[in-house]
Amino acid sequence: MKKINGRSVKTLKTHRTQLSNGLTVLVKEAHAAPVTSFWVWYRVGSRNEHLGITGISHWVEHMLFKGTQMFPKGMAEKAIAREGGTFNGMTWYDFTTYFATLPAERIELALRIEADRMVNALFDPDEVAAERTVIISERQGAENNPEFLLNEELVAAAFRVHPYGTDTLGHMCDLETMTRDQLYAHYRTYYAPHNSLAVVVGDFDADEMLRMVEQHFGAIPNGPDIPPMNAVEPPQKGERRVTREGGGNVAYLQMVFRAPTVHEPDFFAMTALGAALTGASGLTFSGGGLTNKSSRLYKALVATELATAISGSLTPTVDPFVYSLSAVVRAGHTPAEVEEALEAELARVVAEPVTQEEVTKAIKQAKAQFAYSSESVTGQALWMGFSEVFADYTWFENYIANLSAVTVEDVQRVAQKYLKQSNHTVGWYVPNEQ
Amino acid sequence: MSLPGPQDIVRRQLNNGIVVLVRENHSSPSVVVSGYLPVGAYDERPEQAGLAAFTATALMRGTANRTFEQIYEELESVGASVGVSGGTHATGFGTKSLVEDLPLALDVLTDVLRHPTFPHDEVEKLRGEILTDLEERAHDTQRMAGLTFHELAYPREHPYARSLSGYTETVSQLSRDDLAKFYAGGYGPQGMVIVIVGAVETADTLVQVEDAFSDWEGHTFERAPLPHVSRITEVRERAVPIPGKTQSDIVLGYPGPPRTAPDFLDAAVCNTILGVFGLMGRLGENVRDAQGLAYYSLSRVDGGPGPGPWRVVAGVNPANVERAIASIRTEIRRICDEPVGEAELNDNKAFITGSLPLRLETNAGVAWAILDMERYNLGLDYLRRYAGLISEITTERVQAVAQRWLSPDAYALAIAGPPAT
Numbered sequence: 117m118k119k120i121n122g123r124s125v126k127t128l129k130t131h132r133t134q135l136s137n138g139l140t141v142l143v144k145e146a147h148a149a150p151v152t153s154f155w156v157w158y159r160v161g162s163r164n165e166h167l168g169i170t171g172i173s174h175w176v177e178h179m180l181f182k183g184t185q186m187f188p189k190g191m192a193e194k195a196i197a198r199e200g201g202t203f204n205g206m207t208w209y210d211f212t213t214y215f216a217t218l219p220a221e222r223i224e225l226a227l228r229i230e231a232d233r234m235v236n237a238l239f240d241p242d243e244v245a246a247e248r249t250v251i252i253s254e255r256q257g258a259e260n261n262p263e264f265l266l267n268e269e270l271v272a273a274a275f276r277v278h279p280y281g282t283d284t285l286g287h288m289c290d291l292e293t294m295t296r297d298q299l300y301a302h303y304r305t306y307y308a309p310h311n312s313l314a315v316v317v318g319d320f321d322a323d324e325m326l327r328m329v330e331q332h333f334g335a336i337p338n339g340p341d342i343p344p345m346n347a348v349e350p351p352q353k354g355e356r357r358v359t360r361e362g363g364g365n366v367a368y369l370q371m372v373f374r375a376p377t378v379h380e381p382d383f384f385a386m387t388a389l390g391a392a393l394t395g396a397s398g399l400t401f402s403g404g405g406l407t408n409k410s411s412r413l414y415k416a417l418v419a420t421e422l423a424t425a426i427s428g429s430l431t432p433t434v435d436p437f438v439y440s441l442s443a444v445v446r447a448g449h450t451p452a453e454v455e456e457a458l459e460a461e462l463a464r465v466v467a468e469p470v471t472q473e474e475v476t477k478a479i480k481q482a483k484a485q486f487a488y489s490s491e492s493v494t495g496q497a498l499w500m501g502f503s504e505v506f507a508d509y510t511w512f513e514n515y516i517a518n519l520s521a522v523t524v525e526d527v528q529r530v531a532q533k534y535l536k537q538s539n540h541t542v543g544w545y546v547p548n549e550q
Numbered sequence: 551m552s553l554p555g556p557q558d559i560v561r562r563q564l565n566n567g568i569v570v571l572v573r574e575n576h577s578s579p580s581v582v583v584s585g586y587l588p589v590g591a592y593d594e595r596p597e598q599a600g601l602a603a604f605t606a607t608a609l610m611r612g613t614a615n616r617t618f619e620q621i622y623e624e625l626e627s628v629g630a631s632v633g634v635s636g637g638t639h640a641t642g643f644g645t646k647s648l649v650e651d652l653p654l655a656l657d658v659l660t661d662v663l664r665h666p667t668f669p670h671d672e673v674e675k676l677r678g679e680i681l682t683d684l685e686e687r688a689h690d691t692q693r694m695a696g697l698t699f700h701e702l703a704y705p706r707e708h709p710y711a712r713s714l715s716g717y718t719e720t721v722s723q724l725s726r727d728d729l730a731k732f733y734a735g736g737y738g739p740q741g742m743v744i745v746i747v748g749a750v751e752t753a754d755t756l757v758q759v760e761d762a763f764s765d766w767e768g769h770t771f772e773r774a775p776l777p778h779v780s781r782i783t784e785v786r787e788r789a790v791p792i793p794g795k796t797q798s799d800i801v802l803g804y805p806g807p808p809r810t811a812p813d814f815l816d817a818a819v820c821n822t823i824l825g826v827f828g829l830m831g832r833l834g835e836n837v838r839d840a841q842g843l844a845y846y847s848l849s850r851v852d853g854g855p856g857p858g859p860w861r862v863v864a865g866v867n868p869a870n871v872e873r874a875i876a877s878i879r880t881e882i883r884r885i886c887d888e889p890v891g892e893a894e895l896n897d898n899k900a901f902i903t904g905s906l907p908l909r910l911e912t913n914a915g916v917a918w919a920i921l922d923m924e925r926y927n928l929g930l931d932y933l934r935r936y937a938g939l940i941s942e943i944t945t946e947r948v949q950a951v952a953q954r955w956l957s958p959d960a961y962a963l964a965i966a967g968p969p970a971t
Contacts, residue, residue: 410623
């Protein structure tokens, strides 16, 4: 039991188990509201793609909403909606995930749907054809945003070997030419119990929920061995730069630094460094992000009127990825001016340690974010599953403790190690109407 | 969990008119404050467009007790946030924090609402940020379609026809004194509502809010009634060419029912059928799914204190704009002309009532629901009555509300995307 405001609140543990077919199951009771969230995570995303089939994981995700024999097209989302639930899927570098959040007593429907479409998605050729234009439209919508256009160029320059260099949406030429058979083969290769993870958080009895998961998923046969992903990005040995010209009259500056994975001790020091530079990273599922107006880069770039916004992120991933910075250049200024001020501030954090107050602040911010995210079972299940994809769920549970162990010396050490010019890729979006 | 209602929401009115509502939720050590003041773009002149939003944001830029830097240093040091945002009828505010930091969050909120100083330098910085944002908007297809839709759907003199954030020419002209004057004339306790939801003790919280606000004296603007909004009787269409874009955004819609209109819930059910249910209702099924024309195609009915829009939005390939519009109109015609089947109606009603626990899961969700009940005088037992109200809605009522507000042949339509070739 822990105390909130003098009241006792039961803290509930996470149960982790593996079914005989290899499916990992995480179950956690949460009784604050009569709501349960059920997720299935597949260890497949754009990390498992190559030229010719970029964007395939994302397209496969779309096809899982196009029907099975048991739930013909449209029926699953209607069934969930009828029960008052929400239902969606998403694809990222390292994973593809599907979730439903429902009034607690109706959650079994989500298990039926997910168990069914783990193996029985139809990939009807006509549906594949209709979805091609939707997938292309999704990409075109993203292309309307200059920051997407710049980021795509930038990350491509930062990774010349590893698939992380390609956006999850994929290249247009692949979206135009990929076939139904390629999509189906991808599905059959990666969608199987031993490559997936079921996560349930909500208002239920853990033992009963484990039995329910076993009942729906236990008989699904295991699939083929997962093809190895052997790409290793060589160390970056020098600055890289890209320029993206495009419409509009606002310029943008982005910068990425190759960064440690969550498995390296440097990750938490890097998190504290990121908090000092650009504020706390979001741990809540929807909104609720904190402002960053007391951060170093806000003061150096926005308060000085060179930029109108600055943000940073350190994304947890399976393989090493990047710490990224993104600034909107204020009208009347140039990316070069913003870059110069940014470099000066980075040089300062490399030369002089951050203060203890800045580290303490990062820890307190993370504690607050955890409290906010625990209000929602959907948010909790997201983070449990997400952490299990790149580490294991205890990574999320131990997050505060690990961050609390970071010292100012650690922060300076990682600043010196990662915030080097030779380790960064710089991108300018140059508007052609300026 | 029982639905929030009179048994666990405490409502008090302070002597100066402020209504305070508190609901305890001890499942997480966090708390939100959410509320509004009845001042907004309604109260600005057309040539001052953007003034209400500029003023609201500028409140956070410095007070008699704290500089801009101090405000954010104090809040961010504890992972808390405070925000103020100007709308058309009202200016909303909110805080989010650990419950141990609620006193700080409330103190900052009180400070920015009651003692802003509008420091000259900070106002200029903020102006630059707004102007850059307006430059971004000019090249953003979604935002330009939305802005243009409002211009088409509402009379020129109506506040709904104007942009909340204003325009380059208006924001450039607003002076620091304009902001201070707007604040002095319109920010006061009368009509203010503040809701607190989270791991608090109600009695203590009421005392804190009373200490913070009970001696506030301030003014509110006298408001003339909103200009009349007629039903659209023709097609009002405008294309906004934005070179270099790969997707066009479409907004097709109408002035819709206010939240207090007797048929608002009928409209909510009708809208769910049209463009929400499952993956975006009938519109999603037809425009996105069957024809593969769009990544998104959905509809929204805003409600609000006035005739807020009821609109369909879609993002489509520029080559498919005409086909998408035709499909959207087909679905609008169908919902106006053909009674919705009982099964479809029941599915949609089940979704609307069944999803209530999801909407009330977080403190912010509960606070939003309480604000809604207070603002529109729905009664604190509204959530308890909600399922009953929805269950009474019939096929006939859905068709009637569609015919009253929608039309496949008379609408406002804005399209922003690459120029036609």
